[in-house]
Amino acid sequence: MKHVTPTEVTSEARVKGPTRRALAKLQTRNKVLAAARKLFSEHGYEGATIRDIAAAAGMSTGAVFANFSDKSDLFRDIMLSDTAKLVGEMREGVARARGVEDAILKIFATGYAFYKAQMPLARAAFSVSWAPQDGELFRKLEPLGEIQQLMLEQLTLGVERGELGQEAEVKLRAQMLWDAYLANYRHAIFEGWSPEALQARARDQIRVILAGARRG
Amino acid sequence: MSGAGLRQSQKAATRQRVLAAACDLFASQGYEAATVRQIANLAGVSVGSVFTSFASKGEILSEVMKDRLDELYAELDQVAPHLRGSTADRLRSMFAIHFAFEQRHVQLFLAHLAAAYDWTLGPGATPYGRNLRLQELILDCLNRGVADGDVDPATDLQGVVDLLRAAYAWTYRLAAWENAPVEQLTAAMDQQICLIAKGFAPR
Numbered sequence: 107m108k109h110v111t112p113t114e115v116t117s118e119a120r121v122k123g124p125t126r127r128a129l130a131k132l133q134t135r136n137k138v139l140a141a142a143r144k145l146f147s148e149h150g151y152e153g154a155t156i157r158d159i160a161a162a163a164g165m166s167t168g169a170v171f172a173n174f175s176d177k178s179d180l181f182r183d184i185m186l187s188d189t190a191k192l193v194g195e196m197r198e199g200v201a202r203a204r205g206v207e208d209a210i211l212k213i214f215a216t217g218y219a220f221y222k223a224q225m226p227l228a229r230a231a232f233s234v235s236w237a238p239q240d241g242e243l244f245r246k247l248e249p250l251g252e253i254q255q256l257m258l259e260q261l262t263l264g265v266e267r268g269e270l271g272q273e274a275e276v277k278l279r280a281q282m283l284w285d286a287y288l289a290n291y292r293h294a295i296f297e298g299w300s301p302e303a304l305q306a307r308a309r310d311q312i313r314v315i316l317a318g319a320r321r322g
Numbered sequence: 323m324s325g326a327g328l329r330q331s332q333k334a335a336t337r338q339r340v341l342a343a344a345c346d347l348f349a350s351q352g353y354e355a356a357t358v359r360q361i362a363n364l365a366g367v368s369v370g371s372v373f374t375s376f377a378s379k380g381e382i383l384s385e386v387m388k389d390r391l392d393e394l395y396a397e398l399d400q401v402a403p404h405l406r407g408s409t410a411d412r413l414r415s416m417f418a419i420h421f422a423f424e425q426r427h428v429q430l431f432l433a434h435l436a437a438a439y440d441w442t443l444g445p446g447a448t449p450y451g452r453n454l455r456l457q458e459l460i461l462d463c464l465n466r467g468v469a470d471g472d473v474d475p476a477t478d479l480q481g482v483v484d485l486l487r488a489a490y491a492w493t494y495r496l497a498a499w500e501n502a503p504v505e506q507l508t509a510a511m512d513q514q515i516c517l518i519a520k521g522f523a524p525r
Contacts (some may be wrong), residue, residue, distance in 0.1 A: 290384025
């Protein structure tokens with residue numbers, strides 16, 4: 107039989123105890139997030155209630171509130187993790203791109219493919235972002251800023267490589283690309299466009315936005 | 323007046339009162355916060371009678387916007403054929419008219435944008451983006467440009483229409499979130515039109 111000293115027992119308990127509790131808490135959190143994702147997709151942001159989310163997760167509203175301060179906190183958490191993942195995929199796409207136009211197109215296409223299976227969630231996010239109270243919280247979500255930054259970086263690189271002229275107004279162009287990227291979601295949400303159809307439309311739009319900046 | 327006629331005119335009067343009250347509430351509180359109950363209270367009618375005329379809050383907003391936009395597009399229909407200059411100039415004039423028209427009702431327009439993604443919109447509602455008048459107007463303008471030779475016929479015109487509509491809608495964020503005056507909105511739009519025009523110019 108292995109001899110265990112009292113100090114070893116306590117140190118082991120000190121390590122294991124909080125870990126197990128943290129793990130249980132994480133599992134609860136994930137269950138709530140999964141239920142919330144489902145209900146936001148089915149009923150939108152306004153239509154989904156904490157009570158319904160708790161019921162769908164099989165727990166009390168109290169247990170939900172132990173993990174999230176309110177509905178907006180929950181929605182924000184979902185958007186935050188999704189968008190962070192999306193930014194990562196966009197960066198991978200950009201790394202494989204040939205030239206500035208292709209890089210921008212890869213950013214667009216990655217977004218449309220990412221949301222393909224969860225357009226209702228994208229719709230809920232658009233709805234919230236125009237809301238007077240909660241809107242600002244979502245519009246200023248850090249990873250969303252990173253996507254805009256990524257577009258700006260690609261245009262700046264295009265200028266450095268000489269694909270675009272020095273007077274390329276990269277800031278305005280990046281802004282317009284971002285607006286076009288978002289506006290195209292409408293076709294997927296309301297008209298059922300496939301990611302491929304969105305991509306074809308986006309290719310022409312990107313060309314139009316960059317045309318005046320091309321060198322020569 | 324016959325009984326049926328009287329009922330008709332009462333119904334029309336209720337409808338007008340509801341639309342006027344809704345216009346005020348959407349403009350002051352935003353789309354999400356304004357409730358059908360509040361609209362009914364302000365109009366001095368019951369919630370039930372609101373629902374005999376409208377299926378949903380989204381439909382009320384659509385009707386408010388439709389009444390206002392009918393006025394705007396009636397004006398534009400008259401003006402558009404007489405607009406002069408390049409395609410970019412004509413687009414600038416058209417959007418300047420839009421901004422001037424919406425300037426005292428920016429909050430209402432924002433409510434209109436927010437409602438576009440509302441889950442509870444009935445089939446009777448026409449949210450922003452599904453109003454075909456603006457699309458047709460821009461498309462007419464671009465087609466005239468193709469005929470005049472300052473728009474490349476190879477351009478995906480519908481894609482350009484979408485770009486201009488996106489620019490138009492998002493320019494309102496300057497008003498919503500930065501309180502920008504209408505001159506600033508028009509200037510921001512002009513800049514974007516100029517840039518898009520370089521994209522559709524013939525090579």
